[in-house]
Structures are given as structure tokens and as C-alpha cells.
Amino acid sequence: MSPVDASSAIEQHTTTRVVLIACAAALGGFLFGFDTAVINGAVEAIRSDFKLDATLIGFAVSCALLGSALGAWYAGPVADRYGRVRTMQIAAVMLAVSALGSGLVIGVWDLIAWRFIGGMGVGVASVIAPAYIAEVSPAHVRGRLGSLQQLAIVIGIFVALASDAWLAGAAGGAAEPLWGGLAAWRWMFLVAVVPAVIYGLLVLGVPESPRYLVAKGAHAAAAGVLRQVLGLRDDASAQRKVAEIEASLQTETRPRLRDLRAPGGGLLPVVWIGILLSVFQQFVGINVIFYYSSTLWQSVGFSEADSFTITVATSIVNVLVTLVAIALVDRIGRKPLLVIGSAGMAVTLAVMAWCFSQATGTGADVQLPESIGPVALIAANLYVVFFGVSWGPVVWVLLGEMFPNRIRAIALAVAAAAQWLANFAITATFPKLAEIGLTFAYGLYAAFAAVSLWFVVVAVRETRGVELEDMRN
Numbered sequence: 001m002s003p004v005d006a007s008s009a010i011e012q013h014t015t016t017r018v019v020l021i022a023c024a025a026a027l028g029g030f031l032f033g034f035d036t037a038v039i040n041g042a043v044e045a046i047r048s049d050f051k052l053d054a055t056l057i058g059f060a061v062s063c064a065l066l067g068s069a070l071g072a073w074y075a076g077p078v079a080d081r082y083g084r085v086r087t088m089q090i091a092a093v094m095l096a097v098s099a100l101g102s103g104l105v106i107g108v109w110d111l112i113a114w115r116f117i118g119g120m121g122v123g124v125a126s127v128i129a130p131a132y133i134a135e136v137s138p139a140h141v142r143g144r145l146g147s148l149q150q151l152a153i154v155i156g157i158f159v160a161l162a163s164d165a166w167l168a169g170a171a172g173g174a175a176e177p178l179w180g181g182l183a184a185w186r187w188m189f190l191v192a193v194v195p196a197v198i199y200g201l202l203v204l205g206v207p208e209s210p211r212y213l214v215a216k217g218a219h220a221a222a223a224g225v226l227r228q229v230l231g232l233r234d235d236a237s238a239q240r241k242v243a244e245i246e247a248s249l250q251t252e253t254r255p256r257l258r259d260l261r262a263p264g265g266g267l268l269p270v271v272w273i274g275i276l277l278s279v280f281q282q283f284v285g286i287n288v289i290f291y292y293s294s295t296l297w298q299s300v301g302f303s304e305a306d307s308f309t310i311t312v313a314t315s316i317v318n319v320l321v322t323l324v325a326i327a328l329v330d331r332i333g334r335k336p337l338l339v340i341g342s343a344g345m346a347v348t349l350a351v352m353a354w355c356f357s358q359a360t361g362t363g364a365d366v367q368l369p370e371s372i373g374p375v376a377l378i379a380a381n382l383y384v385v386f387f388g389v390s391w392g393p394v395v396w397v398l399l400g401e402m403f404p405n406r407i408r409a410i411a412l413a414v415a416a417a418a419q420w421l422a423n424f425a426i427t428a429t430f431p432k433l434a435e436i437g438l439t440f441a442y443g444l445y446a447a448f449a450a451v452s453l454w455f456v457v458v459a460v461r462e463t464r465g466v467e468l469e470d471m472r473n
Contacts (some may be wrong), residue, residue, distance in 0.1 A: 019148075022133045024202040026152040028088055028125030031095050031195055033156025035118050036064060036287070038188050040161055040311060045185040050108040055432065062427035063112045064119030069420035071123025076413035078124070084132040084209045087124060092200030094121030096193050103182070103190035119420075121196075127416045130400030131408065135209040149396045151322045154388065156195075158315035164188050165312050271411050273459050274399055278419030280452040281395045284345050285445030286387050287423055288430050310377065317381050321388035334394050335462045341390020342453035348383035349446035352376060356438035391452075402461070 039046075039061055047057045071091075079087040098118025105111040130149050171184035178184045210223075267275075328337060355376035358369055403411040433441040 018136065021136055021206050022148050023152075024206050025088065025129050025132050026148040027195070027199045027202055028091055028129040029149040029152030030156035030159075031092075031192070031199055032122045032125050032129075033153035033158075034160040034192055034195060035095060035098070035122050035156075036068075037157040037315075038160040038164065038192060039064075039115075040164060045183065046108070046111070050111075056108065058428045058431040060108055060112055060115070062424045064115040064122065065420050065424035065427060067116035067119025067121075068123035068126065069119075069417045069424065071120035071125075072127050072416035072420055073123070073413055075124040075127035075416070076410050079128055079131070084128055084135070085203055085206060087128050088132070088203040089200055091121045091124040091128065092196050092203065094118065094124070096196035096200070099189055099192035099196060103186040103188075105186075123416065123420055126420070127412050130396045131412055132209055134400035135211045136207070148326070149393075149400075151319070151326060151393070154315070154318040154322045154392065158312070158319050160188075160192075161312050161315045163191055165309065167191075268407075268411075270403060271407075271414065273461075274402060274411060274415035275418045276455060277395050277398060277460070278415045279422040280448065280455060281391050282419060282422035282426050283445070283448040284387065284391065284452065285349070285426060285430075285442070285448070286384075286392070287427055288441070288445075314381055314384055318384050318388045318392075321385045322393055325389045325393040328389070329394060329397060333462050334398055335456060335460050337390040337394050338456040338460060339453065341386045341394075342449055342456055344386030345383055345391075346446050346449035346453065348379045348386060349442050349449055351379040352383065353439045353442035353446055355379060356442060359438070398460075 043057065043061060046060060050060075071094075075087060078090070095118055098114050098121060101114035102111060102118065105114060129152075133149060167178060167184045167187050171178040178187050182190075325337065355372050358372045399412055399415050430441060433444070
């Protein structure tokens with residue numbers, strides 16, 4: 001084998017190894033998507049079984065997001081103390097316990113408690129997976145590998161919605177009994193135990209982050225990981241990379257909130273950008289589609305079975321466009337994708353708002369005109385296309401790579417916590433907004449999409465091809 005062929009073989013082997021490691025870590029994203037979306041198919045059954053009003057069902061759906069904010073907040077300090085791999089294992093345990101508890105609840109308040117615990121696991125995974133993937137990935141493929149987190153999320157959403165539809169169909173309705181006399185909506189939660197256990201087992205086999213190892217003084221172990229993931233052919237190259245990482249971490253103290261302050265007061269600009277990226281990702285209303293779409297389509301005249309079918313189809317679209325985003329993020333960059341996404345979402349959300357303004361009837365008898373229903377469906381799916389090719393994956397890529405090493409963990413925790421709080425605000429308020437009118441709700445989300453376009457153009461920096469050690473405030 002010639003030296004060129006040998007180098008190519010090493011690079012291919014290294015790329016395969018890094019992809020497998022990133023896929024194992026990104027399974028946390030799968031659980032993130034599954035755990036947050038699985039309640040979609042159970043909303044109406046839970047509302048009926050526990051006799052809930054709009055406010056309480058909104059809180060039951062969104063309470064996991066408060067847990068996610070808490071989990072995201074503490075994920076960084078836990079990861080810096082115990083390591084990225086151990087922290088991913090903690091998330092897996094939380095998710096498995098929550099799935100079991102949520103399926104066996106006897107009332108709405110213990111459902112809220114178990115969902116809160118699962119939300120904490122999701123919050124931890126939402127911070128650790130992108131940070132870990134960014135820290136083990138070569139710069140030239142970091143964007144694509146970082147996008148695996150979002151791909152795993154949307155696949156998790158798809159599997160959750162597909163399993164909801166299948167379980168409801170097998171039982172004859174989400175509220176109907178299935179195996180063991182348990183209602184189908186309970187099995188929707190219980191099946192999440194399986195991927196949580198698989199996740200916990202898989203992360204046992206991934207190496208610790210080289211940046212964490214360097215921070216802990218384990219230079220030899222860090223060099224070994226770097227040789228694996230970067231394909232470095234000699235110890236000298238690995239040691240040089242270790243030295244680069246150490247140099248970027250030398251002035252670092254234990255990350256604290258005060259490290260995020262700018263010299264003149266307030267937060268560092270890069271921290272504000274991370275927070276606002278997180279907030280806008282949620283304020284465009286994407287999770288209304290994935291948490292309430294079955295209820296939404298039933299509310300405008302579609303049957304339960306048709307609503308499940310529409311919801312699953314939308315999740316498939318989301319998976320496909322995320323694959324497109326992975327192909328594009330390292331080619332055309334992060335910022336151009338965000339600009340395209342914001343513009344597209346503003347238009348499609350405005351079209352949805354107009355469609356729902358044409359609805360007739362009140363209460364359970366609301367109907368879209370026959371000619372308007374297909375337009376609403378097309379607009380909703382185009383909205384998902386624009387989100388899935390841009391703000392869905394790109395925000396997670398940026399949050400994993402945009403912060404300087406010395407503040408990455410704590411800054412990512414703050415940004416992710418802000419994201420979950422924004423998600424909670426949107427999810428908890430949607431039932432009430434829908435009572436006011438779907439035109440108002442989707443018009444509001446369209447306005448936020450338009451503002452997000454201005455924000456990206458003015459404030460967001462491109463990070464394509466920039467080494468993590470070169471990120472600045």
C-alpha cells in the first residue's frame with residue numbers, strides 16, 4: 001500500500017470511528033425528540049381521563065420543559081466535574097425512570113412529576129451531546145457531525161409520533177385499553193424505556209472528551225483519544241494538539257456565571273447571541289407542531305386517525321430536510337441557512353395564520369373550508385421544511401462550537417436553559433392562544449420569525465471551519 005493509500009485508509013477509518021462515536025452520543029438527541037414529542041398522541045386522552053382544562057393540560061404537556069431548563073442549567077457543571085460520558089449516563093437513567101413512571105401514573109400531578117424528571121434528563125442530553133460531539137470532531141466535519149444531534153432529535157420525534165399512531169390504532173383510540181389493561185396512551189410513554197437503556201449502554205463504549213481529559217491533567221489519555229478521532233499518525237502530532245488545547249484552557253478557572261460578564265458590565269456579546277438563538281428557535285412555534293399537531297388537526301375537522309397520519313407525515317418531512325441540512329451546513333455555512341430558514345418560516349407561518357382565519361364554526365365544530373385545508377397542510381409542512389433545514393440543526397451546531405473554550409460549558413448551559421424556558425412559554429400558552437384564535441397564535445409566531453431574520457443578519461457570526469480554540473467573545 002502506498003503512503004497516499006495508507007493515509008486515505010487511516011482518514012476513512014478515523015472518519016468512520018468519529019461518526020460512530022458521534023452517533024452514540026447523538027442518541028441522547030433521539031431520546032430528547034422522543035420524550036418531548038411522545039405526549040402529542042396522548043394529549044386528548046389525558047385531558048379526558050383526568051378532566052383537565054386548557055391551562056392544566058398546557059402545563060402537563062410543558063412541565064417537562066421546566067425540568068429540561070433545570071437539567072440544562074446543571075449539565076455543564078456536572079460534565080466539568082464528572083466528565084461528558086458519565087453525564088450522558090446520568091441522563092439515560094433519568095429518561096428511563098421517567099418513561100416508566102409516566103406510563104403508570106394515577107393522576108395528573110404525578111404525571112407532571114415524572115415528566116419533570118424526564119425533562120431534566122432531556123435538558124442534560126441537550127447540552128452534553130452537542131458539546132461532546134464538537135469536542136471530539138475534526139473541524140472540517142464538525143458541522144455535519146454536530147447536525148447528527150438534530151437528526152437524532154427529529155428521528156426521535158418521528159418514532160414517537162409513529163409509535164403513538166400505531167398504539168392508538170391497535171387499541172382503537174389513545175384512551176382505549178391495550179396490553180395488560182393499560183390504556184394506549186400509557187404505552188406511548190412506557191416504550192421510551194427501551195431507547196433509554198440502549199443509550200445508557202452505548203455511551204459506555206465512547207471515549208471521554210479530549211478537552212475534558214486535558215483539563216483534568218490526563219494528557220496521555222487525551223493524546224490517545226486524539227489519535228483515534230483525528231487520525232494522527234505519530235505521538236508528536238497528538239502531543240502538539242494536546243498542547244494547543246492546554247494553551248486554550250490554561251487561564252480557565254472553574255466555570256461560573258461571573259465568567260460570562262463583559263468587562264463593561266452585562267453579559268458577553270457571544271453569550272447574548274447564544275441566548276437569543278435559543279429563544280428564537282422556540283418562539284417561531286415549531287414545537288406547537290410536534291406537541292399539539294394531532295389535537296390541532298382534530299380541532300379543524302380531521303378525524304383522530306387522519307390527524308395521526310398528518311402528524312407522522314410531517315415528522316418524516318422533518319427527518320428528510322434535516323438530512324439536507326447536514327449536507328449543506330459545512331458547504332454553505334451556518335448563517336446563510338439561518339437567513340433562508342427565517343425568511344421561509346415568516347412567509348409560511350403567515351399563510352397558516354391566514355388559513356385559520358378562514359375557519360368556520362365554534363368549539364368542537366370548527367372547520368376549514370374544503371379549498372383551504374390543503375393550503376394549510378402544505379404551508380405547515382413547508383414551515384417544517386424551512387425550520388428543519390436551518391434553525392433546527394444549525395442552532396445546535398452553533399451552540400456546540402461558538403463559545404470560547406474557557407466558558408463553553410457554562411455558556412452552553414445558560415443558552416440551553418433559555419431555550420427550554422422559551423419552549424415552555426410557547427408550549428404552555430398555546431392552548432390558551434388557540435382559544436383566542438389560531439390566526440392570532442400563528443400570526444404571533446410569524447412575527448417572531450421575521451424578527452429572527454433581522455437578528456441573524458445583524459448579530460450572528462459565521463463559524464464554519466473555525467477551530468474551537470479560535471472562538472472569541
